[in-house]
Structure formats: structure tokens, C-alpha cells
Amino acid sequence: MQTARDAGLVGCTRCGKVWPAQTRECGRCGAALKRVDTAGLQAVWAWWFAGLIFYIPANLYPMLRTSTLAGNQQNTIIGGVIELITHHSYFVAAVVFVASVVIPVSKFIAIAYLALAVGNEHRAGAHRHLHLFEVVEFIGRWSMVDVFVVAILSALVQLGAVVSIHPGPAAAAFALSVALTMLSAQSFDPRLIWRGPARTTGP
Amino acid sequence: MTDELRPADLETSPAPNPIWTRLSVIWLVPLVALAITLGIAWQSYADRGTLIEIDFADATGVRPGETVLKFREVEVGRVETVGFSRDLSSVRIGVRVNKDVAHFVDSEARFWLVRPQVSAQGISRLDTVLSGTFIEGYWDAESAGPQTEFQGLDKPPVTPDPTKGTWVELRAEDAGGLAEGAPVLFRGITVGRIQNLRLNDADSGVIIDAFIDAPHDRRLTTNTRFWDTSGISVSLSASGVSLDMRSLASLVQGGIEFDTFTTGGTFIQNGFPFRLYGTSEAARTSIFGSDLAEPARYTLLFDDAIEGLQRGSKVQFRGVEAGEVTDLSIKVLTDSTGTRYAQQQVVIALSPERLGLARGTERDIVNEFLATEVDSGLRARVAGVGLLGSTLVIELTDVPNVPPAVINLTAQPYPTLPTAEAKTNDLAASAEGVFQRIEALPIEELMASAIRSLDSISAVAESEDTRAVPGELAGLLEELRALVERLNQGGASEKAIAALDGMTEAASTVMSEFEGLAETLASTDAAAQAVAEMPLGEIGTKIDGILADIRTMLGSEDAERLPRALSDTLEESAALLAELREGGAAEKINGTLVAAQDAATAIESASERLPELTAKLESLVTTAERLVASYGERSAFNAEVLDTMRELRRATSAFGSLARMIERNPRAFILGR
Numbered sequence: 001m002q003t004a005r006d007a008g009l010v011g012c013t014r015c016g017k018v019w020p021a022q023t024r025e026c027g028r029c030g031a032a033l034k035r036v037d038t039a040g041l042q043a044v045w046a047w048w049f050a051g052l053i054f055y056i057p058a059n060l061y062p063m064l065r066t067s068t069l070a071g072n073q074q075n076t077i078i079g080g081v082i083e084l085i086t087h088h089s090y091f092v093a094a095v096v097f098v099a100s101v102v103i104p105v106s107k108f109i110a111i112a113y114l115a116l117a118v119g120n121e122h123r124a125g126a127h128r129h130l131h132l133f134e135v136v137e138f139i140g141r142w143s144m145v146d147v148f149v150v151a152i153l154s155a156l157v158q159l160g161a162v163v164s165i166h167p168g169p170a171a172a173a174f175a176l177s178v179a180l181t182m183l184s185a186q187s188f189d190p191r192l193i194w195r196g197p198a199r200t201t202g203p
Numbered sequence: 204m205t206d207e208l209r210p211a212d213l214e215t216s217p218a219p220n221p222i223w224t225r226l227s228v229i230w231l232v233p234l235v236a237l238a239i240t241l242g243i244a245w246q247s248y249a250d251r252g253t254l255i256e257i258d259f260a261d262a263t264g265v266r267p268g269e270t271v272l273k274f275r276e277v278e279v280g281r282v283e284t285v286g287f288s289r290d291l292s293s294v295r296i297g298v299r300v301n302k303d304v305a306h307f308v309d310s311e312a313r314f315w316l317v318r319p320q321v322s323a324q325g326i327s328r329l330d331t332v333l334s335g336t337f338i339e340g341y342w343d344a345e346s347a348g349p350q351t352e353f354q355g356l357d358k359p360p361v362t363p364d365p366t367k368g369t370w371v372e373l374r375a376e377d378a379g380g381l382a383e384g385a386p387v388l389f390r391g392i393t394v395g396r397i398q399n400l401r402l403n404d405a406d407s408g409v410i411i412d413a414f415i416d417a418p419h420d421r422r423l424t425t426n427t428r429f430w431d432t433s434g435i436s437v438s439l440s441a442s443g444v445s446l447d448m449r450s451l452a453s454l455v456q457g458g459i460e461f462d463t464f465t466t467g468g469t470f471i472q473n474g475f476p477f478r479l480y481g482t483s484e485a486a487r488t489s490i491f492g493s494d495l496a497e498p499a500r501y502t503l504l505f506d507d508a509i510e511g512l513q514r515g516s517k518v519q520f521r522g523v524e525a526g527e528v529t530d531l532s533i534k535v536l537t538d539s540t541g542t543r544y545a546q547q548q549v550v551i552a553l554s555p556e557r558l559g560l561a562r563g564t565e566r567d568i569v570n571e572f573l574a575t576e577v578d579s580g581l582r583a584r585v586a587g588v589g590l591l592g593s594t595l596v597i598e599l600t601d602v603p604n605v606p607p608a609v610i611n612l613t614a615q616p617y618p619t620l621p622t623a624e625a626k627t628n629d630l631a632a633s634a635e636g637v638f639q640r641i642e643a644l645p646i647e648e649l650m651a652s653a654i655r656s657l658d659s660i661s662a663v664a665e666s667e668d669t670r671a672v673p674g675e676l677a678g679l680l681e682e683l684r685a686l687v688e689r690l691n692q693g694g695a696s697e698k699a700i701a702a703l704d705g706m707t708e709a710a711s712t713v714m715s716e717f718e719g720l721a722e723t724l725a726s727t728d729a730a731a732q733a734v735a736e737m738p739l740g741e742i743g744t745k746i747d748g749i750l751a752d753i754r755t756m757l758g759s760e761d762a763e764r765l766p767r768a769l770s771d772t773l774e775e776s777a778a779l780l781a782e783l784r785e786g787g788a789a790e791k792i793n794g795t796l797v798a799a800q801d802a803a804t805a806i807e808s809a810s811e812r813l814p815e816l817t818a819k820l821e822s823l824v825t826t827a828e829r830l831v832a833s834y835g836e837r838s839a840f841n842a843e844v845l846d847t848m849r850e851l852r853r854a855t856s857a858f859g860s861l862a863r864m865i866e867r868n869p870r871a872f873i874l875g876r
Contacts, residue, residue: 042227049233053240069333072269169243180236187229 003194010035011191040189044115047184052108054177062168064150069162076170077101077146100146100174103139107181110136111188118192129193136185143178147171252280253305255298257314257338259355262294264318264336272298272338273317279304282338296355298338306349312342315356322384322456358383361396361414368395369420371471373411373429373459374403375479376529380433381457387413388432388460394419397459405616407500407529407550411479413459423461424468428486429479433457462486498526498552499569500617503583503597504534505547507625511595512585518551518597519586525557528597550617551583551597570618574610582608582623598626661775684801 004011009018010033012026019026023033034040062074075083077100084093110132117129150171157165262285264270272280284297300308317339320327331337338355341364361384362368378400387395395415403410415423435454438445459479464487480486509531518526530550537543555569573581582605586598599620608621 043229046227046229046232050236053233053236057240057243173240176236180232 004191013189013191034189040187041115041118041192043187044111044184047180047187048108048111048115051177051180051184054173054180055104055108056173058170058174058177061170061173063146063170063174064153065166065168067161067164067166074168077174096146096149099143103143104177104181107136107140107143107185111181111184114188114193126193130190133185133188133190133193140178140182140185143181144175147175147178250302252300252302253308253349253351254283255280255300255305255308255351255353257296257298257353257355258288258293259296259316260293260357262296263316264331265294265296265316265338266335270335270337272300272314272340274304274340274342279340280338296338306346307342307344308340308349309342309345309347310350311345311347312340312350312353313356313360314338314340314353315359317359320359361398362416365414368414368416369423369471370473371413371415371423371429372474372476373397373413373479374476375409375411375431378409378411379431379457379481381411381431381459382455385433385456386458387415388458389419389422389462391460405500407616411459415461421470422463423471423475424463424466425471425475426465426468427461427463427471427477428489429459429461429477430483430486431457431479431481432460432483498529499555499566500529500550500552501573502614502617502619503549503551503622504619505549505585505622505625507547507585509547509549509585509595509625512549512597516594516596518553518599520553520558520599522600523557525599526551526553528552549597570610570612573618573620574612577608577610577621580605583620584623585625587626665775 004018005021008021010021010023011018012029012031012033014031015026015029017026017028019033021035025031026033059077061076063077063080064073064075066073066075077096081093081097081101084090084096114129114133114136150167153165154167157163259265265282265285267282267285270282271278272282280298280300282296283299284295286295286297287293288295315338316336317328317331318336319329319332339359341360343366381397381400383398383400385397386393387397395413397411397413399412401410402408413429433454435446438447460483461477478489480489512528512531514528514531516528517524518528520526528549529552530548532548532550534546534548535543536546553569558569558572560569560572576599580601580603581599582602584598584600584602585595588594588596602623605623610621611619
């Protein structure tokens with residue numbers, strides 16, 4: 001399969017018009033033309049690692065601090081899920097677990113897989129890789145559902161001494177982690193999926 | 204054609220950029236993220252504080268991660284682990300103490316669990332019902348070397364800060380109604396708590412720790428007295444029933460009140476011993492007596508019975524109150540021949556300061572002092588005090604002529620003081636003699652003989668002979684009537700007149716011969732004078748005395764029986780009269796009275812001649828008067844003769860009135876009225 005790179009062309013990422021490889025600027029929409037380059041992967045990996053680093057305290061520190069008459073309660077993400085299960089709220093537990101654990105972890109795995117797969121000879125899977133990338137991009141924003149829940153609860157449940165909810169340090173870490181993984185996914189140039197093994201020779 | 208040598212095409216490739224030139228600045232992002240995360244982790248680790256372990260008997264409501272440690276109600280730590288000590292005898296709670304206070308938690312620190320408490324004083328720490336149990340700790344601001352293992356208190360301490368008040372030790376015979384945590388009151392205000400009720404070493408009493416909060420502990424001096432206000436005190440007096448109850452808490456838990464009745468005491472240190480009195484009266488009166496907070500105890504062994512001695516009886520040291528009896532018991536001993544005998548064992552508590560020694564003197568010094576005194580003849584003995592010697596005390600005094608003895612310092616539980624025989628009270632002895640003599644008086648016999656006399660009288664009244672008296676009386680009257688009749692018939696009047704005539708003559712004769720009689724009369728007069736001079740006064744006094752005695756006798760109990768005997772007698776008399784009536788006595792009497800009336804009629808008829816007789820008598824009297832007048836006026840003879848004459852005249856008239864009365868009321872003759 002011949003790719004644009006093989007043909008010495010470069011495509012505009014904004015309007016899709018193909019230009020010779022040396023063209024600096026898209027003559028149609030004026031967007032800067034970027035060469036398909038593995039250097040972009042560095043940004044992917046950088047955001048990815050930053051996101052992963054923040055994901056660790058997001059799981060170790062408490063997400064929610066609930067003060068009620070009966071005392072203070074602090075829950076980490078997993079602790080909250082376990083507590084919800086003990087209270088037989090399986091649906092909510094599943095939602096929290098999927099949104100806070102399954103999706104972010106899947107995203108890390110998916111981005112890492114895509115980044116590692118760049119330049120691989122197995123081009124047969126390129127279409128599946130593109131689907132995976134589109135899913136990751138789409139689902140990325142939904143990872144924030146946990147942060148939204150904490151934000152809404154903190155804003156609504158402020159009944160003084162009776163009960164009040166405050167976000168824990170994990171909430172910030174989790175939000176950062178989600179944001180960084182989203183940046184990581186955005187930094188990924190989907191054209192790399194099709195590029196194949198890096199070649200130093202021109203066409 | 205020659206091969207044209209031409210160099211092969213160089214395969215060139217751009218030199219690979221050095222790795223640092225290919226690195227993007229984007230890599231700073233994960234580095235910053237890593238730095239932030241590591242920084243947070245380091246901070247968390249650095250701030251996590253010190254882990255201490257506290258052992259509690261149980262860990263009710265303690266949950267790891269939730270239960271907090273509080274200092275002055277501020278959270279300073281959190282329980283991390285709940286486990287057991289190695290021998291499973293207690294619960295070991297691991298607490299992470301905040302770093303800023305951890306270095307103050309030294310060996311002085313105390314920890315206890317705070318739970319809701321429902322007691323007689325009310326409900327406290329109700330907040331822990333919702334917030335859950337927490338661990339309260341208290342430590343001072345001086346750090347004396349951190350410690351990581353602690354023993355938790357079973358219950359909250361009376362006061363978290365022992366420097367804000369004073370501890371005193373109360374000694375009592377028994378704990379009464381006092382319970383742990385009972386209030387200490389000062390004029391009805393709670394100013395402290397009691398704690399740590401325990402027996403003393405000899406099991407002879409209890410020791411109670413009382414904590415008086417500052418600033419009320421300023422009121423404590425050596426003259427302070429403590430007393431028990433537990434329960435209800437009911438007293439009955441002339442003003443009515445008085446019910447005194449301090450507070451509901453005092454009723455349930457007991458309570459202790461204190462007051463300083465006199466000034467002049469010195470301020471006290473922690474742990475100063477006080478005696479706990481049973482009542483406020485006892486505490487009040489004790490300010491003049493000895494405060495037996497730290498008594499020296501001794502055992503006394505008596506051979507004699509000591510009935511009347513009781514706990515609380517006074518002990519006098521040479522006449523000064525120096526202590527009291529704290530226990531009485533029997534000690535069975537076996538002598539050298541194997542015979543068992545019992546001795547009365549009395550335990551006395553002596554106040555050293557009352558013996559002339561300093562307050563709080565060591566036992567050994569008191570023992571030494573008493574040993575010296577025993578050498579010089581000091582003995583313990585039972586003595587009676589009070590007017591009749593009825594109150595028994597123990598007397599420690601010098602007894603003369605006693606065999607030498609020593610104090611037995613090795614005896615258990617207390618040293619034994621030698622004893623002497625009981626002392627008898629002189630006044631009591633003489634009073635006893637008086638009572639004995641009174642007791643010996645034969646009052647019963649006296650009363651018995653009096654009763655016997657009355658019985659005899661009633662027996663006489665009851666006897667047949669007495670009953671025969673009316674019959675004899677009738678017979679007598681009969682005879683009288685016959686006599687009167689005879690007189691009537693025999694012209695007694697005439698004879699009387701003749702006799703009077705004779706008398707007149709005789710008087711005339713006498714008158715002629717009277718001159719010789721003067722001397723005789725004078726001597727008679729003297730005799731009369733002598734009789735008049737007789738000491739009748741003395742006799743009268745004696746009679747009075749006799750009467751007084753009789754009156755006293757009648758005042759006695761036995762005299763009460765007299766009226767009963769008298770009434771018996773009267774009843775018998777009445778019965779006798781009834782018998783008389785039934786026996787026709789009245790008829791007989793009537794007959795007698797008829798006869799008497801007849802006699803009276805005869806007398807009346809005879810008295811018709813009385814004027815003549817009277818005239819004669821009067822002439823006789825006149826003659827006599829003349830005679831007397833001739834004898835001389837104002838002489839004793841004259842007066843006496845005149846009296847005789849008057850009597851004679853009165854007899855005459857009485858005779859007439861008697862006759863009339865009998866005529867009017869014949870019964871009077873029988874009944875006397």
C-alpha cells in the first residue's frame with residue numbers, strides 16, 4: 001500500500017488537501033503543514049507519563065471528604081466503590097468503577113499501544129487502530145464524569161454541621177490525570193497509524 | 204572499451220541529530236508532574252507524625268482510621284491500628300499523633316476513652332453518641348523524652364490536670380454510701396471529686412483520694428474537717444422532724460463536704476491526710492478534740508468483762524481525751540495448763556498530738572514514748588465517768604502498786620499495752636450504797652401489816668359478835684325502858700327533889716365548913732397549874748412527826764392498797780346493814796324506838812315536875828354562887844364551880860333536847876344522826 005509519505009506528499013490536517021512534501025503552508029486554508037514525524041510521539045509519551053504520574057495520587061488520596069454528624073469520612077476511589085458495593089448500590093458502584101478505573105486505565109493502555117504500534121510492519125491492523133483511536137478520543141471527555149460528580153456534590157451538599165462534602169486531593173489529581181491523557185490522545189497524529197516503518201530514503 | 208571506474212554512489216543519510224536536539228520541551232511536563240507528586244508524597248510522609256501505642260482493657264467503639272485522639276478537645280491524632288497485646292490481656296491501639304504535639308507526649312501523658320456517660324450526676328459526653336468514641340489525652344507542655352507505649356486509664360480521671368487543685372487523703376472507718384466519683388462539696392457547691400476508694404494496709408479502714416479543684420483548694424488548711432453527707436439524715440427534735448438531703452447525686456453516689464471551722468491552720472500539701480467524719484456535728488465537735496487522721500493503734504487485753512464499752516468510747520490519757528476505741532473483740536488464749544480462756548480485746552486509736560507529741564509523729568516514736576510511760580507505771584484500765592459512773596472510758600493513767608509490765612511491741616496487729624483492774628468510781632459507790640439502803644427498807648412489810656390491820660378490822664366488822672350488837676342494843680333499850688318505868692312508878696322525882704333538898708342542906712353544911720377547905724383547894728389549883736405546864740408542845744411535835752411518817756407511807760405505792768381494803772370494809776359494812784335489814788332488825792329497832800318513845804313520854808311527864816326541880820336546882824346554884832362569892836371572886840375555885848354549874852345547866856337542857864330529838868327522829872338513835 002502506498003502512503004502519502006511514500007508518494008512525497010503531505011496532507012493538510014485541517015482541510016485534507018494534499019501538497020508536495022516541502023510545502024510549508026496549505027494554499028487553501030492557510031494552516032501550517034506538518035510533516036508526519038515520529039517526533040510528535042514524544043509529546044504523546046510526555047503527556048501520557050504526566051497523566052500516569054497524577055493517576056497514582058488520584059487513587060491513593062481520598063476523593064471525597066464527607067462530614068456528617070456521625071463524623072468524618074474519607075474515601076478513595078476504590079474505597080468508595082467498595083463501600084457502595086457493601087451498601088448494595090451495584091449500579092452506582094459499576095458506573096463509578098467504569099468511569100474512574102476502567103476508562104482511564106483503558107485509555108492509558110490504548111494510547112500506549114497505538115504509540116508503540118507506530119512504525120510496525122503490521123499494517124493490516126491500521127483500520128482497527130484508527131477505530132481504537134477514535135474511541136479513545138471520544139471517550140476521553142467522559143472520564144471527567146467522576147470529577148463532575150465530586151464538583152456537583154461539593155457544591156450541592158453543604159448543609160453545615162449535618163452533612164457537607166468536600167473534594168479531596170485525589171479529585172484534583174484525577175482531573176489533572178484525565179486532562180493530561182486527553183492531551184496525550186490529542187498529540188497523537190493519526191496519520192502515523194498509516195506510516196509504517198520509518199524509512200530514511202525518499203521515494 | 205575500458206571499464207570506466209567511477210566511484211560508487213555514496214549512500215548518505217543525514218547524520219542523526221544528537222538525542223538532546225531531538226528531545227522536545229514537552230518532556231518537561233511529566234518531569235514537573237513527577238516533581239509535584241513526589242513533593243506531595245514527601246510532604247505526606249514527613250507530616251504524618253509519630254505512632255504511639257496505647258493499651259486499653261477494651262476498645263469499645265474504636266475504629267481504625269476514624270477514631271481520633273484529642274487533646275483539650277482538639278484533634279491531634281488518629282487511630283491507625285487496633286490490635287492486641289502479646290498476651291491478649293489488653294487491646295493495643297496504634298495512634299498516629301500529629302507532629303506538632305508528638306514531642307510533648309512523654310511519660311506523664313495519660314490517655315482514656317471518652318464515651319457517653321450516664322451517672323447520678325447527669326449525662327455527659329452525649330456528643331460521643333453521634334461522633335463516636337474518641338481517645339482523650341492529657342500531657343503537659345514539658346517534653347521529657349518521647350515515649351511510644353502507654354497504658355490507658357480505665358476511666359476518665361477526676362481532673363485532666365492534676366496541677367489545678369490539691370489531692371488529699373481521707374481516712375474513714377468505712378466507705379459508707381460513697382462511690383467513685385462522688386462530689387466533694389463546699390457549702391453545697393461541688394468543688395471536687397473523690398476517687399480511688401481502697402482499704403488501708405491493715406484492713407482497719409478505708410482511704411479515699413479526694414481532689415479539690417483550684418481555686419477552692421485554697422480553703423484547705425490543717426484545721427479543715429471533712430464529713431460524709433451521703434444519703435438522707437432524718438432527725439426528730441422538739442421543733443419537729445427535720446429531713447436533710449444534700450442532692451440527688453449525694454443520695455445515690457454519696458458525697459463529702461468540708462469546711463474550715465477555725466482559723467489558724469497552715470496550708471497543706473498534696474496527699475495530706477484527713478479524717479472523714481460521719482456527720483457534720485461530729486466534724487464540728489472534733490475541732491476541739493483530736494483529729495484522728497493518723498492514729499497510733501494499740502491493743503488492750505482485759506480479763507474482766509467490759510460491758511458498756513463500745514466503739515467510739517473515749518480514751519483518756521491522764522484525764523485528757525486522747526483517742527477512742529475503734530474495735531472490740533474476744534481473743535481466746537490457752538494458758539500453760541492447756542485451758543482455754545477468753546480475753547476482751549480492745550483496739551484503741553491514739554492521736555500523737557494529744558499525747559504531747561507532734562502531729563504525724565512516727566509510730567516508733569509514739570511506741571517509745573508509751574514504753575517509757577509504762578515503765579513508770581502507766582496502765583490502761585476501764586473507768587466509769589459521769590455522775591453514776593455509767594459511761595465507760597479507757598483510762599491511760601499511772602496506777603500505783605502494779606506489778607512491772609512492758610509494752611509488747613511485737614504483737615500483731617498492734618502493740619499491746621499492759622492493763623490494770625477496772626477503777627470503781629467513789630461517788631458511784633456511795634450513791635450505790637444509798638440506793639441499797641433505800642432498797643433494804645421494809646416498805647413491803649410495813650404495807651403488808653397495814654393491810655393486815657385493815658383486814659382484821661373488816662373481820663371484826665364481819666364477825667358474828669358485831670352483828671349481835673344491834674340485838675344487844677335492843678335488849679339494853681328494853682331494860683332502859685323498864686328502868687324508866689320503874690322510876691316513874693317509884694316516884695323518882697320526888698326522891699330526886701328530896702335528894703336535892705338534901706343536897707341543898709349538904710351545901711349549906713359544906714358552906715359552913717368551907718373555910719377549912721381553902722387549903723385543900725389551893726393545892727388542887729397548884730395541881731391544875733402543873734398539868735397546864737406540861738410540855739404538850741413537844742408531844743404535839745412528835746405526833747406531827749408520826750402523822751408525817753404516816754402520810755409518807757400513804758404516799759408510797761403500797762399505800763394504794765389501803766383504799767381498796769377500806770372500800771372492802773365498807774362494802775362489808777353495807778352487806779352487814781343489808782343483813783340487818785333483812786333479818787328484821789329494823790322492826791326490832793322500830794319496836795325499840797316505840798319503847799324509847801314511851802320512855803321519852805314518861806320522861807316528859809316526869810319533866811313536868813322539872814320546873815320545880817329546876818327551881819330547886821337554881822336555888823341550889825344560887826346558894827352555891829353565894830357560897831362561891833363568899834369564897835371570893837376571881838379565885839380558881841370560884842371559876843371552876845361556876846363552870847360546873849353551867850355544865851350542869853347545859854346537861855339539863857341537853858337532856859331535854861335529846862328527848863326532843865329522839866322523839867322527832869328515832870332513827871338517829873341507831874344511825875347517830
